Amino acid sequence: MADVSINALVDSRNSVNKWMERFGVRFGVYKKGVFREQLFPFDSVPRIISKKDWDYLEKGLRQRVQALNMFLWDIYHDKKIIADGVVPTEFVYASKGYMPECEGIDPTLKVYAHIAGIDLVEGKNGQWYVLEDNLRIPSGASYPMIARTVTRKVTPEAFADNAVADNRDYADMLRQMMEDVNEDRGIAVILTPGRYNSAFFEHSYLAEKTGATLAYPGDLIVEDNIVYYEGLYHEKQRVGSIYRRVSDEYMDPLTFEPESLLGIPGVMEAYKAGNVALINAIGNGVADDKGIYYFVPKMVKYYLNEEPILQNAPTYLPYYKEDYDYILANIEKLVIKDVAEAGGYGVVFGNELTPEKLEELKALIISEPRRWIAQEVIDFKDLEVLDSEGNGSMRKADLRAFVVSGKETRVWASGLTRYASNPNSFVVNSSQGGGFKDTWVMNK
Amino acid sequence: MKRYLYSYQTIVRFYVQVDRHFLKLRCQPSASEYQTIVDESVVLHPVGFHISIGTDGFGNRIITGSSLIPHDSLAYISSGIVEQTDYAIPDPSPQPYYRCHSALTEPSDELRLMAKEHKQAADLCHAVYEAMHYEPGSTDVRTTAAEAFAQRKGVCQDFAHILLSLLRLNGYAARYVNGLIVGEGATHAWVEVHDGENWIAFDPTHNCQVTHGYIKLAHGRDANDCPVCRGSMSGSNISQQTEIKVIVNEI
Numbered sequence: 001m002a003d004v005s006i007n008a009l010v011d012s013r014n015s016v017n018k019w020m021e022r023f024g025v026r027f028g029v030y031k032k033g034v035f036r037e038q039l040f041p042f043d044s045v046p047r048i049i050s051k052k053d054w055d056y057l058e059k060g061l062r063q064r065v066q067a068l069n070m071f072l073w074d075i076y077h078d079k080k081i082i083a084d085g086v087v088p089t090e091f092v093y094a095s096k097g098y099m100p101e102c103e104g105i106d107p108t109l110k111v112y113a114h115i116a117g118i119d120l121v122e123g124k125n126g127q128w129y130v131l132e133d134n135l136r137i138p139s140g141a142s143y144p145m146i147a148r149t150v151t152r153k154v155t156p157e158a159f160a161d162n163a164v165a166d167n168r169d170y171a172d173m174l175r176q177m178m179e180d181v182n183e184d185r186g187i188a189v190i191l192t193p194g195r196y197n198s199a200f201f202e203h204s205y206l207a208e209k210t211g212a213t214l215a216y217p218g219d220l221i222v223e224d225n226i227v228y229y230e231g232l233y234h235e236k237q238r239v240g241s242i243y244r245r246v247s248d249e250y251m252d253p254l255t256f257e258p259e260s261l262l263g264i265p266g267v268m269e270a271y272k273a274g275n276v277a278l279i280n281a282i283g284n285g286v287a288d289d290k291g292i293y294y295f296v297p298k299m300v301k302y303y304l305n306e307e308p309i310l311q312n313a314p315t316y317l318p319y320y321k322e323d324y325d326y327i328l329a330n331i332e333k334l335v336i337k338d339v340a341e342a343g344g345y346g347v348v349f350g351n352e353l354t355p356e357k358l359e360e361l362k363a364l365i366i367s368e369p370r371r372w373i374a375q376e377v378i379d380f381k382d383l384e385v386l387d388s389e390g391n392g393s394m395r396k397a398d399l400r401a402f403v404v405s406g407k408e409t410r411v412w413a414s415g416l417t418r419y420a421s422n423p424n425s426f427v428v429n430s431s432q433g434g435g436f437k438d439t440w441v442m443n444k
Numbered sequence: 445m446k447r448y449l450y451s452y453q454t455i456v457r458f459y460v461q462v463d464r465h466f467l468k469l470r471c472q473p474s475a476s477e478y479q480t481i482v483d484e485s486v487v488l489h490p491v492g493f494h495i496s497i498g499t500d501g502f503g504n505r506i507i508t509g510s511s512l513i514p515h516d517s518l519a520y521i522s523s524g525i526v527e528q529t530d531y532a533i534p535d536p537s538p539q540p541y542y543r544c545h546s547a548l549t550e551p552s553d554e555l556r557l558m559a560k561e562h563k564q565a566a567d568l569c570h571a572v573y574e575a576m577h578y579e580p581g582s583t584d585v586r587t588t589a590a591e592a593f594a595q596r597k598g599v600c601q602d603f604a605h606i607l608l609s610l611l612r613l614n615g616y617a618a619r620y621v622n623g624l625i626v627g628e629g630a631t632h633a634w635v636e637v638h639d640g641e642n643w644i645a646f647d648p649t650h651n652c653q654v655t656h657g658y659i660k661l662a663h664g665r666d667a668n669d670c671p672v673c674r675g676s677m678s679g680s681n682i683s684q685q686t687e688i689k690v691i692v693n694e695i
Binding site: 082089090092093094098099100101102103104105218221222223224225253254255258265266269272273 | 464466467468494495496498500501502506508510512539540541543544545665669674675676678
């Protein structure tokens, strides 16, 4: 990067954050039952990904998401991958994300994960690893979108001097995908649980940018297995696709959680009848479970008959005898993850535990081997982060890449780079503190 | 071959008008090798409901309805005639999820211990009957097998959940069944277990293997999957009173 532009970016850090505060870039957190909104701190010096690295990532991400979509189709239809012994039965059916209510449902174009958020890290050796696949409601795309918009205004020279891939096409990618699966059945809507959802800012921002209607619970009704959006004066418009930001179990009180007020009563029948597309599909949790993660490279081989391009972090499943023994013998140098938890919760580093706590953890693994996975600690490439005075320190960081699948599968040449809240932390989830950077994908 | 006349009637009265009402009913008999539907009808009030029919993910027949017209009562009658042979429903490959525990059948340590004492479905059924005391009002629709077993009392739904938990601990594919029986004022619950070829049925509340006379409506992993009626309504201050009548007679 040219020196002039890096200086400009460094100098812009406070004004960019002020702009974003004014735009309302924030996320909500529940702590001890109290809801409050936090700003998401932005570090103005971007992460840079070379064209060579990006070409590799793009190919690998497309391949991975295609295989995951094929897996989801298979699980809710023929279950060949189980019959062929590639994925053990209990990993699928004991998963909380598996929804038998979705058996036999045919989502439009056979797409389940329309929007996939794949979390990656770069090792010190330059090797990228996938840490997690998020196939339910991956959030976070709005932050780099708005950060880029603001930085372009504040430091236009940084973009004139450097060949950065334009990332202002995310809303178009979303819109195109929503139309692909809509098949001219009606309008496209984004369903938000409302103002007190942690990602409400994102829901309203994406609705504005895609031109889709922002719908609140109660705005959508089902009559004769067709979904309608009911406007202010009770006029009804047919809905063809719903980008829903409400989780599976709250989507239809007639099918799932009966007390849910966030969902659309009867939407499952409309969906099953093929009258509406749900983005993402219901039941995707069975494919982004931490236990299933282990099998994703095997899925690539199985469905696409290709070598997996992207690598998983080295992972062990206590379910297999060999891995079980390895984990118990090496627990103090491994990361142990609870399969059922998400958002950076339920992650334990063996090297941070006292001998007593290690024994407790071993006992848990022995009693419930299916509940845990263990991974080698990856030596991340740290990124430099500046505080408001401009002093730098090194932090752990990851990258959430967004992959959008409609008629075709496309990777957004951008992503959300999140960094840990302090130099000693390995956890980079936004609900655990920390901030984000813009991600520059270089054109040459 | 035996024939039964059945009728299932529900009246729900709302003290304050309901503005919108969405519902899903599983009130019709299921059709299988065990049970043939000779004649049937479903009548729903208020008449203005938009109705669709279909099947759910477990293969049950469902009726979904929606009404945007304010009303202060909901009533329906499902009635007809079914013909039954011995209770055995052939299924060469039962869905694997019937072998896994579901939310309401998750076992506790004492259920795990009990599961080790018997292997045969009939023995497990008997053990549940012996251990449990039937007591209406001692549990509700959200009570799990482990909770009901801990207090050693419950109703037919709890007996069924406990038996399901024990069967699954022993590796059986087993499912929850909702239906109607002679002499019961409401719906009844029992259990189907896969014997390698067929689904056969046990009723832990009455300590028997089911042969016929049980009108099957719907099945699922547990009671959550197959309630007779589930509704979602909006309006202010909704409170309601429900009245259910069931008649089953051999003809």
